[in-house]
Amino acid sequence: MRLVRASFLRSEGRMFTKQMRRLLNEPVLLAMIVLVWVLLALFVVYPLLMVGLKSFEPKPGTFGLAVYKTIFSKRYFLVPIFNTLKLGVTVACFGVLIGYVFAYSVAKANVPAKNFFRTIATFPIVSPPFVVALAAILLFGRNGLFTRKLFGGTPPFEIYGFWGLVIVETLAYFPTAFLTLEGTLLSIGSDLEEASQSLGCSKWRTFWRVTFPLSLPGVLSAWLLVFSQSMADFGNPLVLGGRFHVLSVSAYLEITGSYRIPHGSALAIILLIPTLIAFFVQRYWLSRKSFVTVTGKSFLSRAMELPKWAKGILTVVCLILTASIWLFYGTVLFGSFTKLWGVNHSLTLDNYKYVFNFSWEYMKDTLFLASIATPICGVLGIMIAYLVSRKDFFGRRIMEALSLLPFAVPGTVVGIGYLLAFNQEPLILTGTALIIILVFVFRELPVGVQNGVAALYQIDKSIEEASMDLGSNSYQTFWKVTLPLLMPAFFTALFNAFVRSMTAISAVIFVVSAKWNLITVRILGAVSNGDLAQAAALSCTLIGIIVVAMFLMRFATINLSYQMKLRRVER
CATH class of the missing domain: 1.10.3720.10 (MetI-like)
Structure with a gap:
């Protein structure tokens, strides 16, 4: 040896x-x-390194775990940790679900106007993420357009808090899942799906036995990406968080508001851990994935001929999502020309x-x-x-x-x-x-x-x-x-x-x-x-x-x- x-x-x-x-x-x-x-x-x-060192410095010139003991023993600090994880998991699940349906409709189902849908889906990418939060306030806030015109001044739901953030972050970050999953679905050759159907499987069974299993690496990758984006989001929780506190905003307020730099640094380190885990798990998974389809034929992903009712449902879903994006961004555009919103x-x-x-x-x-x-x-x-x-x-x-x-x-x-x-x-x-x-x-x-x-x-x-x-x-x-x-x-x-x-x-x-x-x-x-x-x-x-x-x-x-x-x- x-x-x-x-x-x-x-x-x-x-x-x-x-x-x-x-x-x-x-x-x-x-x-x-x-x-x-x-x-x-x-x-x-x-x-x-400076953030990490500062989190172990409860007082200048000292070194220890006192800051972390305080954070993990007080509900005031524990709540943002659980809230952040809860929000990240929820947004990742909804974002990947919507992104998968949208990507499948564009890449595999050949729905009408798919290039238009693909273009609209990129809108949230080229704009500040908190623009969607601004639109949510303009529509569903206490002086929101829908609140006043459709619900008589009473909001249909509380836009400030968990569910408001879920809606806004899902709409803002589902394009990441869509782009990842579209590439994954396009890389799955249609020959395998056609072979499955020629052996007697229905299109529904083919999807669950062939298409979906082969797209799992993309699903996991998209989930981890959206999870990381939600965990790291700062603008939307600052605007719409209300009493629902998350780590990014709490760390910011600890430093700029309370001026407790060690506590803010420790919260930042705690926020860093799950995002780093998600990042490295994604890279490790993608580096060793074995979901490879190798054939000697030309590698083309042709659209599947779905039943009219199935293609109709997918088209309606794409239209609803596209209309939501247009509604949110159109509201911001309209609001920019009003004298005093809500009044x-x-x-x-x-x-x-x-x-x-x-x-x-x-x-x-x-x-x-x-x-x-x-x-x-x-x-x-x-x-x-x-x-x-x-x-x-x-x-x-x-x-x-x-x-x-x-x-x-x-x-x-x-x-x-x-x-x-x-x-x-x-x-x-x-x-x-x-x-x-x-x-x-x-x-x-x-x-x-x-x-x-x-x-x-x-x-x-x-x-x-x-x-x-x-x-x-x-x-x-x-x-x-x-x-x-x-x-x-x-x-x-x-x-x-x-x-x-x-x-x-x-x-x-x-x-x-x-x-x-x-x-x-x-x-x-x-x-x-x-x-x-x-x-x-x-x-x-x-x-x-x-x-x-x-x-x-x-x-x-x-x-x-x-x-x-x-x-x-x-x-």
Whole structure:
């Protein structure tokens, strides 16, 4: 056994020495690796470490478990923990159920207008999640449109609390489940379903015996994603929570309200644990799933010919869900033109005048900071994807895990971490624009890394090897060969980083200042003050800017792809 261990250590040592020699021969590559390690250590690991350490510091200069003993012994702290888990599980179940029906209708049942349904389902993705909460207040609040017109001033149900949050978060996060499950269902070849039916199984039996079991990995993945989003949600519970307290808001209030930083940090750590578990379980499940359908035929997923009554039911479900999305977003649009919501619904442009006269500074700050963070996030994401996918060096898998870690960390935890880490020596960034930019960059970094890794797996390594054989080093090969092929993934990462930066709230609310503020914080302030019409106008303006940016980036991507194809033809 000792001989085997010694042989293994010698082998590892020789491999490490060989890798170091190769890196020393390519100083640019070595500099990239060192830079990435420093950035990840400083802006991913260090803030999380500060949150953890602060939670074990009941008083300055002391260390112990007193804070956690207090939290787990008092009902005041236990209630938000159970509420958060209850809300996360409920929203995940409803979100996956609705997302599965919607995805099956679009991917397998071939319902009419499926492209229209698919487009509408993405609306909540490109808007701040708390816009749905604002619409719920406009419709079902105490001065809501439905409350006054249909129910005589008495709300049909209490929108502030658990069920209000379930409705709002389900509507806001079911698109995540839909997109995940649509891809899963499209990957299931129709040949298996047709074979099942040819053997005498009904379409209903085929669904339960073939289609649904093969889609289980996607179901679990979607469930974990929606669960994590609900657990990490901050804006909706802050707006609609009422007496239903959750961890993200409780941690925020402990720090900003009671100024009990150790207690807020401990609540953030407790919030972090289930989201990390969900993240790693999802990755582990997907990495080892054996639900693979391999045939020698063309891989096409054709729509099943369902009975008219079944297709009719699915179409009605899609129409109801689409109508709900239109109702919520249409209410926000209508509310943005009213004088005083709940009192005077006459139309006016005063709210938009208010946006451009008194709140435009918030919009300009948001645009400015997001525009700086977006290219940095895109470039850094592609760089890390290239390193972990194409280069062999010590700690490569750890680098990939750390770059994806912010995806699993709730924004509240990130915000508290940055507040604690960069509010003291040696690096004081609190109150500056840089700290907001850094939050934007490293919160959205995982999407850029994942997109880059997925794109690199589709590029044959022999292309890069040919470039190296012709005398180019890694740096030249990356810029002249690999990066042009990664442009579609790069622009996807840019778009995601821009949208998420423009709509961010949970992390940045801890680091904004009087000099640098954001439009999302302004919207939440307007809702808290009861200025619902102004909040609706601010939300619509923000969504409009995001939609314009989306079309511009899409146009740039198509144009770039065309130019690249043209150059290949010319060569």
